[in-house]
Amino acid sequence: xxxFRHPSGLNVFQQYRRSVKVAKSTSxxxxxxxxxxxLDLDVQIHCYLKDDAxxxxxxxxxxxxxxxxxxxxxxxxxxxxxxxxxxxxSALSRDVCRGAKALGVVLYLADEFSLxxxxxxxxxxxxxxSLRGMMRDDPKAILDDKTISTESHAWRLFPYPGAAIGDxxxxxxxVPCSRSNTLKILRDIGNEKNFPIxxxxxxxPLCAIELVPLLLDTSQEGGVCxxxxxxxxxxxxxxxxxxxxVMRYMPHANGALMPANIGPAIQSTATAxxxxxxxxxxxxxxxxxxxxxSTTLQQSLPDAKVGIVGADDLIDDYDLPVGSPLEFxxxxxxxxxxxxxxxxxxxxxxxxxxxxxxxxxxxxxxxEIDMFPDMADMKVLRLGRRVRAIAxxxxxxxxxxxxxxxxxxxxxxxxxxxAVDYKAETEILTNELKRFEHWDxxxxxxxxxxxxxxxxxLMMPSDDSVVVKFVKHEVKLKxxxxxxxxxxxxxxIIDGFATDRGIEHLEKHSTxxxxxxxxxxVAQKTENAAYFPDTGQRDxxxxxxxxxxxxxxxxxGQKTGSAFERTFKLSITQNITAEDEMALAAxxxxxR
Amino acid sequence: xxxxxRQPITVFGLILPVVIMLILIVGVLSYTSSVKDDYVAKKxxxxxxxxxxxxxxxxxxxxxxHKPKMAAWDNMLRSETxxxxxxxWKRASEGFxxxxxxxxxxxxxxxxxxxxxxxxxxxSQVVMSFVGTYRAMQSALMKLExxxxxxxxxxxxxxQDINGRGVNFTTKYxxxxxx
Numbered sequence: 001x002x003x004f005r006h007p008s009g010l011n012v013f014q015q016y017r018r019s020v021k022v023a024k025s026t027s028x029x030x031x032x033x034x035x036x037x038x039l040d041l042d043v044q045i046h047c048y049l050k051d052d053a054x055x056x057x058x059x060x061x062x063x064x065x066x067x068x069x070x071x072x073x074x075x076x077x078x079x080x081x082x083x084x085x086x087x088x089x090s091a092l093s094r095d096v097c098r099g100a101k102a103l104g105v106v107l108y109l110a111d112e113f114s115l116x117x118x119x120x121x122x123x124x125x126x127x128x129x130s131l132r133g134m135m136r137d138d139p140k141a142i143l144d145d146k147t148i149s150t151e152s153h154a155w156r157l158f159p160y161p162g163a164a165i166g167d168x169x170x171x172x173x174x175v176p177c178s179r180s181n182t183l184k185i186l187r188d189i190g191n192e193k194n195f196p197i198x199x200x201x202x203x204x205p206l207c208a209i210e211l212v213p214l215l216l217d218t219s220q221e222g223g224v225c226x227x228x229x230x231x232x233x234x235x236x237x238x239x240x241x242x243x244x245x246v247m248r249y250m251p252h253a254n255g256a257l258m259p260a261n262i263g264p265a266i267q268s269t270a271t272a273x274x275x276x277x278x279x280x281x282x283x284x285x286x287x288x289x290x291x292x293x294s295t296t297l298q299q300s301l302p303d304a305k306v307g308i309v310g311a312d313d314l315i316d317d318y319d320l321p322v323g324s325p326l327e328f329x330x331x332x333x334x335x336x337x338x339x340x341x342x343x344x345x346x347x348x349x350x351x352x353x354x355x356x357x358x359x360x361x362x363x364x365x366x367x368e369i370d371m372f373p374d375m376a377d378m379k380v381l382r383l384g385r386r387v388r389a390i391a392x393x394x395x396x397x398x399x400x401x402x403x404x405x406x407x408x409x410x411x412x413x414x415x416x417x418x419a420v421d422y423k424a425e426t427e428i429l430t431n432e433l434k435r436f437e438h439w440d441x442x443x444x445x446x447x448x449x450x451x452x453x454x455x456x457x458l459m460m461p462s463d464d465s466v467v468v469k470f471v472k473h474e475v476k477l478k479x480x481x482x483x484x485x486x487x488x489x490x491x492x493i494i495d496g497f498a499t500d501r502g503i504e505h506l507e508k509h510s511t512x513x514x515x516x517x518x519x520x521x522v523a524q525k526t527e528n529a530a531y532f533p534d535t536g537q538r539d540x541x542x543x544x545x546x547x548x549x550x551x552x553x554x555x556x557g558q559k560t561g562s563a564f565e566r567t568f569k570l571s572i573t574q575n576i577t578a579e580d581e582m583a584l585a586a587x588x589x590x591x592r
Numbered sequence: 593x594x595x596x597x598r599q600p601i602t603v604f605g606l607i608l609p610v611v612i613m614l615i616l617i618v619g620v621l622s623y624t625s626s627v628k629d630d631y632v633a634k635k636x637x638x639x640x641x642x643x644x645x646x647x648x649x650x651x652x653x654x655x656x657x658h659k660p661k662m663a664a665w666d667n668m669l670r671s672e673t674x675x676x677x678x679x680x681w682k683r684a685s686e687g688f689x690x691x692x693x694x695x696x697x698x699x700x701x702x703x704x705x706x707x708x709x710x711x712x713x714x715x716s717q718v719v720m721s722f723v724g725t726y727r728a729m730q731s732a733l734m735k736l737e738x739x740x741x742x743x744x745x746x747x748x749x750x751x752q753d754i755n756g757r758g759v760n761f762t763t764k765y766x767x768x769x770x771x
Contacts (some may be wrong), residue, residue, distance in 0.1 A: 007596035009690065010596075012599060012600040012603065013604065015600040016597075016600035016601060016604040016605060018597075019597045019605070077683055172649055194760070370596055373597040374597075376598075377598065378637060380598070380601050380602060380605065381601055384606040386610070387606060387609075387610060387751075388605075388610070388613075391609065391610055391613040394612050394617060395616050398616075398621060399620055402621065402624035406623070407627070410627065411626070414635050414638045415631065415634055417637075417638055418636065419638070420641055420644075420645070422644040425648055426647065426651065429651035429652060429654075432655045433658070436658040438713075439662070439665050440658075442711075442742075443665065443741040443742060447744045447745040447746070448733075449730075449733040449745045449748050449763050450731075450734035450737055453729065453733065453748075454724065456750075468750070469751070469752060470750060471748070471749070472748075472749050473745075474746070475706065475707055475744075475746050477707045477710060477711070486711070566661060584711055586705065
């Protein structure tokens with residue numbers, strides 16, 4: 001039952017729930033017509049109440065600027081919701097209303113009108129804006145007459161832009177509140193149907209003021225417009241610029257069509273406004289015959305120029321249905337400033353721009369307004385929905401991304417993998433490998449006697465031109481102070497006898513190229529890598545020292561070597577550095 | 593904006609859902625990040641383990657590859673003694689007559705004064721003298737050195753035999769031993 005409780009009686013969550021419910025169950029979020037002025041809606045019904053009998057109703061399609069007469073509403077119908085529902089349904093069922101998203105109902109109150117002066121303390125026109133609000137909210141506070149009723153009448157401020165300095169600059173206008181219930185019923189019908197029905201109650205005489213540019217010619221003296229209604233006549237006095245200087249109203253006594261003593265009343269006000277011969281225009285707003293009124297005025301004010309304005313001509317000019325109220329022109333039609341220059345004067349500009357004459361006298365009270373969230377609330381709700389949708393998408397994306405990532409990671413072989421410790425095995429294998437490398441290094445063919453013998457054999461010629469006396473071969477380790485590898489050197493010292501030809505042969509090996517070639521040949525023949533000369537980490541030096549053989553005897557060569565002319569000493573040294581693959585490793589801590 | 597609905601809509605319709613969703617998002621991201629961190633740590637362990645596995649496989653292959661050779665070496669090192677050395681020499685010199693090749697002396701010391709000196713591997717040194725022909729000597733030494741790769745020649749002296757029996761050879765070897 002929270003739906004009928006004022007939001008001030010709900011907690012914040014219930015208030016939010018109501019907002020959401022309204023947004024979901026009504027078109028208030030999507031249909032912005034709920035928050036528009038009824039005069040801005042495309043389909044409008046203008047109801048004119050000239051007396052207690054009822055209202056003349058016209059359908060107005062704003063986009064086509066077309067009025068159509070529709071069924072009138074009598075005073076009984078105006079108070080019965082069922083009749084009003086029928087009326088609304090009937091109006092909206094017309095072809096011109098097909099597809100209507102909202103309905104504006106404009107009530108013209110011409111059955112009663114009254115004016116009252118502001119309190120004496122309010123004399124500053126600059127306070128007009130604040131006074132306007134005060135008049136709407138608490139009229140008693142600013143009215144001179146404190147006995148007025150705010151229950152039975154609605155009060156609004158209305159300015160006199162043409163008032164002289166020091167004169168009355170605004171007045172209070174009152175209309176009866178008797179039709180406020182009708183408008184509430186219409187708004188409720190809209191709520192029930194989830195179809196925006198926006199209402200506005202205008203004071204017909206105030207609307208008529210905007211017609212003055214059509215009625216009045218500017219004269220040096222200014223002018224007076226008399227708007228004759230059923231129960232009263234409104235007198236509007238304009239200065240020479242056509243600006244409204246003051247308004248007076250006179251009720252019609254005992255069902256008369258015009259007020260008594262209107263002539264003196266005009267005379268006194270015109271005199272107060274220093275208007276000696278004002279032009280007087282009489283307009284019949286509700287179809288009364290104003291001929292008598294005009295005659296009476298002319299008699300009372302013989303110097304004045306009194307004229308009657310033909311309402312039918314104006315209605316015809318704006319192509320409105322015959323018998324339409326003239327106020328429709330002021331409210332719905334644009335008056336051409338070239339034809340009617342007074343439209344541009346201060347009064348009409350203020351009326352048009354500030355809407356003084358279109359004030360809603362019977363607007364919804366605050367409690368009724370509070371029952372529904374307004375347009376800004378709906379925008380925030382919509383923004384909230386979008387933000388939530390985006391956030392939800394983000395959440396879904398993050399959940400999806402996170403879930404997928406987590407799922408793939410947790411189900412991956414890596415996640416389930418039980419680490420195996422290879423440390424011990426690695427250590428064992430590494431040690432085993434180091435042991436192999438150690439022994440492989442130690443057991444290399446770096447120094448073999450049979451290869452050494454092969455070197456000597458290949459060095460010596462086969463023609464007995466050389467005889468070897470002795471050979472001394474020695475291998476020496478060259479200890480390195482740094483590092484765990486040691487190079488070594490091999491030295492050959494060969495002594496012997498040789499003929500000249502033998503020396504020539506040995507000399508071939510005693511060059512750098514010759515000895516390397518010999519070593520290379522040994523290496524290839526024996527497949528002993530220690531003899532390869534060109535590894536970059538090895539060098540070979542050779543020296544051959546031939547001498548004359550002192551025991552040479554060409555005739556008796558029986559003594560060893562005596563048959564050879566020469567002796568020789570051949571020295572060969574091969575150095576192998578610690579960087580060479582043949583270097584000896586001395587690795588500590590290996591299991592051997 | 594009406595005063596009654598503004599705050600509830602802003603709080604319940606906008607701020608609260610966003611905050612809740614942000615909390616959810618932060619929670620999920622935090623959990624995902626935690627799982628990611630765990631995964632990175634596990635991946636690191638996995639990669640390290642796989643690297644170790646590959647390294648071990650490589651090591652196994654290498655060790656397997658070297659195993660026959662190493663086994664032979666181990667067997668040789670384990671079984672070789674001075675007595676077996678003589679047996680090897682006998683086999684190496686088989687086929688040669690005394691005139692072609694004769695061993696004249698042999699001596700052992702339990703350390704090496706040659707290339708084994710200063711090397712951490714234990715070694716012995718053996719000095720042998722022979723008289724024989726050049727080719728017979730070379731052939732016998734080739735057989736012996738091939739059979740016993742632990743032998744590294746430290747020095748070789750070669751002179752003509754004064755008695756004309758051939759050539760005198762004196763060899764000095766460093767022999768790698770286990771102990």
